[in-house]
Amino acid sequence: MEKIWLNQYQEGVPAVIDLREFSSLADMFRRSVERNADKTAFISFDKSMSYRRLDVLSRRFASYLVNQLDLNQGDRIALMIPNLMQYPVAFYAACRAGIVVVNIDPLCTQSELRYQLKDSGCRAVVLLEDCARRLSRIIAETDVESVIVTQVADLLGPVKRLTMNSYHKWIAGRVPIYHLPNSVSFSQALRSSVSIYADPIINAHDLALLQYTSGTEGVPKGVMLSHQNLYANVLQASAWTSTVVSLQGTALAVMPFSHIFGFTANFLFPIRQGACSLLVADARDCESIVKIMEKNACSSLVGVSTLFNKLLEAKGFEDLDFSELKICLSGGMPIHKAVARNWSQVTGCEITECYGMTETSPAITANPLSLLKYSGYLGVPLPSTEISIRDMRGNELNQGAEGELWARGPQVMLGYWKQPQATYGALCKDGWFRTGDVAMVSETGMVKVIDRLRDIVNVSGFVVYPSEVEKLMLTHESVEDVAAVGLPDDRSGEVVKLFVVGKDGFDDTEALHAFCKIKLSGYKRPKEIEFVEKIPRFKSGRLLRRELRKPSST
Numbered sequence: 001m002e003k004i005w006l007n008q009y010q011e012g013v014p015a016v017i018d019l020r021e022f023s024s025l026a027d028m029f030r031r032s033v034e035r036n037a038d039k040t041a042f043i044s045f046d047k048s049m050s051y052r053r054l055d056v057l058s059r060r061f062a063s064y065l066v067n068q069l070d071l072n073q074g075d076r077i078a079l080m081i082p083n084l085m086q087y088p089v090a091f092y093a094a095c096r097a098g099i100v101v102v103n104i105d106p107l108c109t110q111s112e113l114r115y116q117l118k119d120s121g122c123r124a125v126v127l128l129e130d131c132a133r134r135l136s137r138i139i140a141e142t143d144v145e146s147v148i149v150t151q152v153a154d155l156l157g158p159v160k161r162l163t164m165n166s167y168h169k170w171i172a173g174r175v176p177i178y179h180l181p182n183s184v185s186f187s188q189a190l191r192s193s194v195s196i197y198a199d200p201i202i203n204a205h206d207l208a209l210l211q212y213t214s215g216t217e218g219v220p221k222g223v224m225l226s227h228q229n230l231y232a233n234v235l236q237a238s239a240w241t242s243t244v245v246s247l248q249g250t251a252l253a254v255m256p257f258s259h260i261f262g263f264t265a266n267f268l269f270p271i272r273q274g275a276c277s278l279l280v281a282d283a284r285d286c287e288s289i290v291k292i293m294e295k296n297a298c299s300s301l302v303g304v305s306t307l308f309n310k311l312l313e314a315k316g317f318e319d320l321d322f323s324e325l326k327i328c329l330s331g332g333m334p335i336h337k338a339v340a341r342n343w344s345q346v347t348g349c350e351i352t353e354c355y356g357m358t359e360t361s362p363a364i365t366a367n368p369l370s371l372l373k374y375s376g377y378l379g380v381p382l383p384s385t386e387i388s389i390r391d392m393r394g395n396e397l398n399q400g401a402e403g404e405l406w407a408r409g410p411q412v413m414l415g416y417w418k419q420p421q422a423t424y425g426a427l428c429k430d431g432w433f434r435t436g437d438v439a440m441v442s443e444t445g446m447v448k449v450i451d452r453l454r455d456i457v458n459v460s461g462f463v464v465y466p467s468e469v470e471k472l473m474l475t476h477e478s479v480e481d482v483a484a485v486g487l488p489d490d491r492s493g494e495v496v497k498l499f500v501v502g503k504d505g506f507d508d509t510e511a512l513h514a515f516c517k518i519k520l521s522g523y524k525r526p527k528e529i530e531f532v533e534k535i536p537r538f539k540s541g542r543l544l545r546r547e548l549r550k551p552s553s554t
Helices: 004-008 025-036 051-068 086-096 110-120 129-141 158-171 227-241 260-273 286-295 305-313 337-347 420-426 466-473 509-519 545-549
Strands: 040-044 047-050 076-080 100-103 124-128 146-150 207-212 222-226 250-253 276-279 300-303 327-330 351-356 363-366 386-390 403-408 433-441 447-452 457-459 462-464 479-489 493-502 528-531
Touching: 025 051, 025 086, 025 227, 025 260, 040 051, 047 051, 051 086, 076 086, 076 110, 086 100, 086 124, 086 260, 100 110, 110 129, 110 222, 124 129, 129 146, 207 227, 207 260, 222 227, 227 260, 227 363, 250 260, 250 286, 260 276, 260 300, 286 305, 300 305, 305 327, 305 337, 337 351, 386 433, 420 433, 447 466, 457 479, 457 493, 462 466, 466 479, 466 493, 466 509, 479 545, 509 528
Parallel strands: 040 276, 076 100, 076 124, 100 207, 124 146, 250 276, 250 300, 300 327, 327 351, 493 528
Antiparallel strands: 040 047, 207 222, 351 363, 386 403, 403 433, 433 447, 457 462, 479 493
């Protein structure tokens, strides 16, 4: 496909990034420390950590991993930590030692934890004490040999550590009783000697991260991301935002580091920029987020539509000073038009939508930062990124046609961990990655993602995009949330079924059927409408359609 999207690039944004800038993530970190040693890297619960301190602590922890736990390059270590200072210390320790990090959501279920530890073959786990009971119940079924347990305030100084950890455990009751007799405390591990430790040589194409997908098709897959995959996406983001975001800004790190979007945009990117990150341990606690923003002027914020909407509804948010806020990035799920409009009115800063996947580290496209209003598009390919719209046979389609979006660039994964067939189905020999998303490219090169290929409903040979029906239904004044799925039907093959959350107890199916009759073509109209209390979604906000397709949901 002709690179018509380059015309949308702002002046100063390069078409190609220079991958020779770094040799690994450890190299990127080392260079940032050299430039910003005495500057603040992170602030957590009003306690700051400099880049120099981060370097010292991560080297100590790396020494412990290598010399005490006998972990080698290529071994896997799981991090099950929210956005606390312990995460960057543990991550860069593993990174500089050539150990592969397995990101695990601290809120994951026991079965999810078991699967990811067993599948990845982790030899060690670093986790928040709140999660320890879940690990204690399944550790015998895994290859885990070593466990390092941290408490929420371990790196906040002696007084705050004692008071916060005691309150968190004994008064708030957030630490269930667990039994891990051979575990070691994070503080104890940091006392390791560094005199016999030296960073090994790491190749750009070495595996750095195993990030498990959310399992929209059933079993999660371990996405293998190399050092170059990840620092390439950081360089792409840096080039894209260079006209707006200055170095050494202040980023509000709300999105969890355990999520690929939060990991790259909230963690790696600020490190590369030499920025200060304000760590938010619980993205659901909007009251705490508002308090953090009251104390600190933020220049950037990364989130999803649900987060932006919850902040708009949070007490005191509208009264904050947004004069320093220069960029707000949204990903993971489409931003609702009303949310984008309200956010702009309250903060004076437009939300810039991005698109990507775990398999692409994650960003593929982003809207130009010069775009001054909601467009419904997900932007244009980032520097050094190509896209193509293909039919089911892999043939390229003309501009404007709808088909599967393929992407190619240095951010595309190495493959799926221990799943060669899945890798073969997703990656082509010439580097193209099949996203599984139906999309189209406008005459100006802007990408619009229409739906997932597997979510399309086929009604008597006619294609129905669930997202189209959902967007229409959300314009109804009494609809709070909605999801559309296809169900088998003897006459038409499939039919559309709607699951609806009504506002203020609204549950009038006849009214919605009448609305659909006016607004939708016959084959797009739902045959069934069911009112529910809540629509199942992933933590990112994305619809969990497979739950709605189960017989119990119908």
